[in-house]
Amino acid sequence: MVAISMKKSLAHQPLLRALCFIIAFFSFSTIASQVSDNNSGFADAIHFPDSTTPPLKLTGQTIRKKYLLDIYRIAHYSDIDFEEASSLNVYQHILTEPANKQISLIFQRSLSAKQIQNALTKGVKFNCEGDEEELVAPDLEKFRQAIKQDVAKNDKFSLRWTKEGHLLAFFQNELVGTFDSPLLARLLWSMWFGEKAIVQRKELIIKLNDANSSTQ
Secondary structure: OOOOOOOOOOOOOHHHHHHHHHHHHHOOOEEOOOOOOOOOOOOOEEEOOOOOOOOEEEEEEEEEEEOOEEEEEEEEEEOOOHHHHOOOOHHHHHHHOOOOEEEEEEEOOOEOHHHHHHHHHHHHHHOOOOOHHHHHHHHHHHHHHOOOOOEOOOOEEEEEEOOOOOEEEEEOOEEEEEEOOHHHHHHHHHHHHOOOOOOOHHHHHHHHHHHHHHOO
């Protein structure tokens, strides 16, 4: 199991109380459908008990490959307006516009904690510009060192980036960690949506393009 934790050094401060409220809300999230149209194992949408909160809709999915090996399947969800986001700047829209977004992974092979740590560290640093590597270093180190367990094939891991800028980590649909770092969240998302994406990023927005095509 991927165990991710954060030391709550901000105890007794208002920010922590606000963050705890967000954690409590999202920790009760439920998946509406466990299987998508192509039986990939990904839900078509993620719904929340609070009916006033828009569901996160599947924008697309693909496979992360390395040396011809399948590493994990990946799906992306968001509550952004599909038609609004379907533009030439859709990747920038996802990386910069406040919205509730989620990356869901289903591992296709066993990986050690060290392999996951190194991959995440390399991916984040690879997408840093200017002094971002220095700025994100403390949060990246907390995130990296918190990954202590190996993962097995078909283990599920998700990252949710809230519109308030918080990063929440889930393992097997259970909340296992939180990080108050919008920069870390954006750099993680850049691994899959940036110009140097490690997957076929166009496949992660295929439903956005489909929505745009249907209106033309």
